Amino acid sequence: MERLKIAIQKSGRLSDKSVELFEKAGISASNNSSRLLLASASDFPIDILYLRDDDIPQCVADGVADAGIVGENVIWESGKQVETVEKLGFGKCRLSLAIPRDTTEYNGLQWFNGRKIATTYPVILRKVLNDNNIQADIHVISGSVEICPAIGLADAIFDIVSTGSTLLSNGLVEKEKMVYSEAVLIKNESLDAEKQQILDKLLFRIHAIKAAKSNKYILLNAPKKNLDNIIRLLPGMKSPSVLPLADSDWVSVHSVVQESEFWEIIDKLQAEGAQGILVVPIEKMIL
Numbered sequence: 001m002e003r004l005k006i007a008i009q010k011s012g013r014l015s016d017k018s019v020e021l022f023e024k025a026g027i028s029a030s031n032n033s034s035r036l037l038l039a040s041a042s043d044f045p046i047d048i049l050y051l052r053d054d055d056i057p058q059c060v061a062d063g064v065a066d067a068g069i070v071g072e073n074v075i076w077e078s079g080k081q082v083e084t085v086e087k088l089g090f091g092k093c094r095l096s097l098a099i100p101r102d103t104t105e106y107n108g109l110q111w112f113n114g115r116k117i118a119t120t121y122p123v124i125l126r127k128v129l130n131d132n133n134i135q136a137d138i139h140v141i142s143g144s145v146e147i148c149p150a151i152g153l154a155d156a157i158f159d160i161v162s163t164g165s166t167l168l169s170n171g172l173v174e175k176e177k178m179v180y181s182e183a184v185l186i187k188n189e190s191l192d193a194e195k196q197q198i199l200d201k202l203l204f205r206i207h208a209i210k211a212a213k214s215n216k217y218i219l220l221n222a223p224k225k226n227l228d229n230i231i232r233l234l235p236g237m238k239s240p241s242v243l244p245l246a247d248s249d250w251v252s253v254h255s256v257v258q259e260s261e262f263w264e265i266i267d268k269l270q271a272e273g274a275q276g277i278l279v280v281p282i283e284k285m286i287l
């Protein structure tokens with residue numbers, strides 16, 4: 001039987017989350033203690049290839065790996081042709097233009113006209129500048145972009161920002177958030193049917209994990225007289241389960257609520273007299 005080869009980052013910001021995603025999907029991916037380049041999951045027809053993130057788009061485009069997990073920023077910068085299958089919701093960051101904090105005459109994007117901008121992302125920066133009709137000088141550097149303005153190498157930088165603390169501690173201020181990125185699952189554009197089937201199985205599991213993460217299981221005691229109103233607030237997967245309690249004026253209601261609507265629903269449930277509300281995380285959810 002064929003196996004699907006998936007490339008993930010060997011060590012870095014996406015490694016732990018990638019391994020964690022596989023483990024939640026029932027695929028043991030962390031047996032890399034011997035620093036092997038390739039590890040086979042015993043419980044699923046998947047082999048994991050541990051690479052530097054910059055090599056992942058090319059490997060997937062060439063078919064050396066069938067699929068991969070990598071930041072969108074790395075794909076865009078590589079210019080490689082791969083198909084994005086699923087956004088994974090981790091490794092979120094943005095690519096921003098930042099300038100020295102003491103700049104007094106900043107007047108928006110046009111400030112960058114004629115300036116020198118240091119970056120490790122020249123391809124993305126070129127596109128951003130072209131899209132905004134800015135003519136600037138791109139200074140490509142392989143690391144520590146944030147120190148460039150202070151040592152006179154550039155007037156500004158274009159770099160990845162997540163919390164912003166790196167910019168802050170280097171006397172820079174984020175002026176323009178240009179592109180947003182997160183980790184994605186990518187695949188080779190021409191997978192054979194058998195490999196596609198393995199990928200679909202993996203995707204099914206990833207969807208169950210994502211759905212579980214954004215939902216909570218809720219249990220509460222409801223006064224019978226307000227049960228209809230309470231059920232209306234809790235649509236659940238089909239409809240809520242209602243169980244009798246020893247006190248015949250009350251029932252126990254079980255359902256699933258979306259994390260995003262959670263607080264609003266709780267307020268309304270309380271207004272309808274719900275008590276003893278328990279909210280429990282869900283591990284997997286098959287819709």
Ligand code: PRT
Pocket residue numbers: 009010011012013014051052053054070071072073074091092093159160161162163164165166167181182183
């Ligand atoms: O060794 P390898 O080449 O595999 O790894 P790498 O060093 O190139 O990448 P790595 O592990 O640093 O990041 C992998 C991916 O994580 C990136 O390609 C992004 O998609 C994503 N990501 C998410 C980030 C950040 N957040 C991030 N904050 N990548 C880098 N950073 C940098 C940022 O540039 C800044 O210098 O981390 C620093 C701290 O950021 P602040 O804003 O929180 O201070």
Ligand code: ZN
Pocket residue numbers: 052053054
């Ligand atoms: Zn890298």
